[in-house]
Amino acid sequence: xxxxxxxxxxxxxxxxxxxxxxxxxxxxxxxxxxxxxxxxxxxxxxxxxxxxxxxxxxxxxxxxxxxxxxxxxxxxxxxxxxxxxxxxxxxxxxxxxxxxxxxxxxxxxxxxxxxxxxxxxxxxxxxxxxxxxxxxxxxxxxxxxxxxxxxxxxxxxxxxxxxxxxxxxxxxxxxxxxxxxxxxxxxxxxxxxxxxxxxxxxxxxxxxxxxxxxxxxxxxxxxxxxxxxxxxxxxxxxxxxxxxxxxxxxxxxxxxxxxxxxxxxxxxxxxxxxxxxxxxxxxxxxxxxxxxxxxxxxxxxxxxxxxxxxxxxxxxxxxxxxxxxxxxxxxxxxxxxxxxxxxxxxxxxxxxxxxxxxxxxxxxxxxxxxxxxxxxxxxxxxxxxxxxxxxxxxxxxxxxxxxxxxxxxxxxxxxxxxxxxxxxxxxxxxxxxxxxxxxxxxxxxxxxxxxxxxxxxxxxxxxxxxxxxxxxxxxxxxxxxxxxxxxxxxxxxxxxxxxxxxxxxxxxxxxxxxxxxxxxxxxxxxxxxxxxxxxxxxxxxxxxxxxxxxxxxxxxxxxxxxxxxxxxxxxxxxxxx
DNA sequence: GCCGTTTTCGGCCCGACTGTTTTCAGTCG
Numbered sequence: 001x002x003x004x005x006x007x008x009x010x011x012x013x014x015x016x017x018x019x020x021x022x023x024x025x026x027x028x029x030x031x032x033x034x035x036x037x038x039x040x041x042x043x044x045x046x047x048x049x050x051x052x053x054x055x056x057x058x059x060x061x062x063x064x065x066x067x068x069x070x071x072x073x074x075x076x077x078x079x080x081x082x083x084x085x086x087x088x089x090x091x092x093x094x095x096x097x098x099x100x101x102x103x104x105x106x107x108x109x110x111x112x113x114x115x116x117x118x119x120x121x122x123x124x125x126x127x128x129x130x131x132x133x134x135x136x137x138x139x140x141x142x143x144x145x146x147x148x149x150x151x152x153x154x155x156x157x158x159x160x161x162x163x164x165x166x167x168x169x170x171x172x173x174x175x176x177x178x179x180x181x182x183x184x185x186x187x188x189x190x191x192x193x194x195x196x197x198x199x200x201x202x203x204x205x206x207x208x209x210x211x212x213x214x215x216x217x218x219x220x221x222x223x224x225x226x227x228x229x230x231x232x233x234x235x236x237x238x239x240x241x242x243x244x245x246x247x248x249x250x251x252x253x254x255x256x257x258x259x260x261x262x263x264x265x266x267x268x269x270x271x272x273x274x275x276x277x278x279x280x281x282x283x284x285x286x287x288x289x290x291x292x293x294x295x296x297x298x299x300x301x302x303x304x305x306x307x308x309x310x311x312x313x314x315x316x317x318x319x320x321x322x323x324x325x326x327x328x329x330x331x332x333x334x335x336x337x338x339x340x341x342x343x344x345x346x347x348x349x350x351x352x353x354x355x356x357x358x359x360x361x362x363x364x365x366x367x368x369x370x371x372x373x374x375x376x377x378x379x380x381x382x383x384x385x386x387x388x389x390x391x392x393x394x395x396x397x398x399x400x401x402x403x404x405x406x407x408x409x410x411x412x413x414x415x416x417x418x419x420x421x422x423x424x425x426x427x428x429x430x431x432x433x434x435x436x437x438x439x440x441x442x443x444x445x446x447x448x449x450x451x452x453x454x455x456x457x458x459x460x461x462x463x464x465x466x467x468x469x470x471x472x473x474x475x476x477x478x479x480x481x482x483x484x485x486x487x488x489x490x491x492x493x494x495x496x497x498x499x500x501x502x503x504x505x506x507x508x509x510x511x512x513x514x515x516x517x518x519x520x521x522x523x524x525x526x527x528x529x530x531x532x533x534x535x536x537x538x539x540x541x542x543x544x545x546x547x548x549x550x551x552x553x554x555x556x557x558x559x560x561x562x563x564x565x566x567x568x569x570x571x572x573x574x575x576x577x
Numbered sequence: 578g579c580c581g582t583t584t585t586c587g588g589c590c591c592g593a594c595t596g597t598t599t600t601c602a603g604t605c606g
Contacts, residue, residue, distance in 0.1 A: 028579085028588085032580095033578075036579085065579080066579045068578055106603060107603095108603060139603095141596065143596060144596065
């Protein structure tokens with residue numbers, strides 16, 4: 001017996017119908033469906049119970065629900081589906097409920113954005129807004145685009161946690177301001193920002209200063225701060241404009257290290273570390289490491305770990321999952337340093353859904369400190385992204401040759417984000433793929449297959465002799481979408497066997513996630529870290545991919561694009577043997 | 578599509594506001 005359809009499902013369905021009808025310019029029906037949805041939403045009794053009790057008549061008797069809608073509800077309750085609704089959804093396969101939940105986005109706007117830009121979800125919307133695609137549409141402007149970005153940020157706030165992508169730049173600008181205040185000797189962020197977690201709850205700032213009143217005055221007057229929630233002599237709590245909360249703690253210099261350690265966490269790591277301290281006859285707290293009453297360490301984090309017989313542990317891997325044991329044995333991995341990437345292997349241009357030309361992206365990459373990029377425009381199956389067919393890809397190859405002659409000390413590699421079809425074949429012919437410097441593959445469509453089908457699909461693509469990198473391997477999107485159902489261990493074995501590197505995607509996907517990176521590492525996989533940028537500003541995101549790699553215990557040697565272009569290509573091709 | 582009866586079809590809220598336009602469309606309340 002399937003679970004009975006909930007009132008919420010019925011109400012959502014009716015409401016979505018009203019949105020679609022409204023967008024289609026139908027008169028009066030939308031209000032009727034909306035009214036019916038509201039009635040259902042506010043019912044105390046479950047419709048399925050009501051229906052069992054007295055059938056269609058009781059539903060028809062509800063205010064705002066007449067014969068037609070009552071019959072639709074009956075169909076839903078009986079079969080779990082509604083043909084009328086599904087017909088509409090086929091025409092408009094976008095998440096209208098989610099999209100119209102954003103301020104100033106109504107059904108008409110949502111459907112217009114779907115028709116023009118293929119936007120189906122808030123994630124798509126955000127991506128398009130950041131890529132400045134919306135302001136280019138007729139009837140939309142820059143204000144609207146910025147407002148969309150702001151509104152989406154607010155939505156994320158309501159979920160409680162923000163992406164590191166927005167939290168870190170905010171944190172860094174505040175630290176910069178505070179460091180410029182007279183008397184400040186240290187200023188650093190602790191907590192999940194320092195550990196570079198995917199999502200951030202609040203921003204914990206620590207400072208030491210000889211003039212606390214000046215630092216406090218500066219802090220509470222920062223434009224980023226919306227409201228001061230609490231203000232004492234050593235701790236200030238605020239709400240930032242983007243909705244995140246944060247603390248500023250003013251510390252004594254001799255406690256700075258122990259406070260930094262304590263507030264950085266994570267909790268499991270701290271508990272385990274305190275147990276080690278107890279075992280060795282110490283007591284560890286945010287105020288220092290004590291032997292009896294004697295303060296033996298606490299000015300620096302290094303001093304605390306060292307006194308306990310441990311190497312200093314990078315914040316990203318403080319999770320109590322083997323790092324303390326490794327630190328005791330002096331066997332911590334030498335994590336890939338920030339800023340150590342020489343190339344970016346996923347870059348979209350205006351040949352598909354990116355916003356800038358190949359040359360503009362190359363110049364921006366060079367300015368960001370890189371010496372090569374791979375151009376990975378989408379391929380033909382991804383029509384919404386204006387994917388390239390064989391002819392266009394060949395033309396792009398010629399264009400890249402031209403760009404390479406124009407730009408010195410930099411290399412643009414010919415590549416592709418080639419779509420993996422449902423059965424695992426690629427949607428570009430081998431004869432064209434062969435002309436590329438490297439071939440990246442990815443999945444965008446038909447993501448909801450069974451685990452068996454998906455595993456088979458990906459492995460078939462990995463087996464293709466020309467394939468070098470699997471992009472965003474699991475399809476997950478932070479805070480938004482789970483990974484596809486698949487047998488990751490099998491995919492991993494195939495990647496290693498067929499010599500395909502796995503991408504660590506630096507965008508809001510952060511795909512692979514840390515645990516899978518570590519699993520892949522143990523299986524002998526190699527990685528590339530890429531930005532997946534669609535605009536010239538996107539190369540800054542690479543730091544988040546590095547953070548992700550670090551949380552997965554990855555070293556420089558594990559990440560192929562830490563190498564200069566020639567040895568990168570050699571190493572990548574070398575995986576095939 | 579619902580409602581309310583004037584029992585079988587006509588009425589259903591609409592103006593403020595905003596961003597984009599240059600006279601309007603869409604959202605919100």
